[in-house]
Amino acid sequence: LQGARVVAERLRAAIAAERAVVETHAGEPRELAVTASFGVAAVEELADVALEGCERLLARADASLYRSKRLGRNCVTAYAAPAA
Numbered sequence: 001l002q003g004a005r006v007v008a009e010r011l012r013a014a015i016a017a018e019r020a021v022v023e024t025h026a027g028e029p030r031e032l033a034v035t036a037s038f039g040v041a042a043v044e045e046l047a048d049v050a051l052e053g054c055e056r057l058l059a060r061a062d063a064s065l066y067r068s069k070r071l072g073r074n075c076v077t078a079y080a081a082p083a084a
Helices: 002-017 046-052 054-070
Strands: 019-023 029-033 038-040 076-078
Touching (some): 002 038, 002 076, 038 054, 054 076
Antiparallel strands (some): 019 029
């Protein structure tokens, strides 16, 4: 999970460092900042995927992505299991 966070953070930072140039209605170029949010999730062992299913892993990553968006966007969050 930590490795996934590191990779996602590198991607997020690289995207945020770039600027997109678009043409306005008046034909003038305009720079726009572009950001990205990421959600990551992992399983402890590959055997866990068989037990839990890929759909559950994707659902956890998706939940993490929406958490990133709720936290203000342009960030990386990792799935945290609910406290038992």
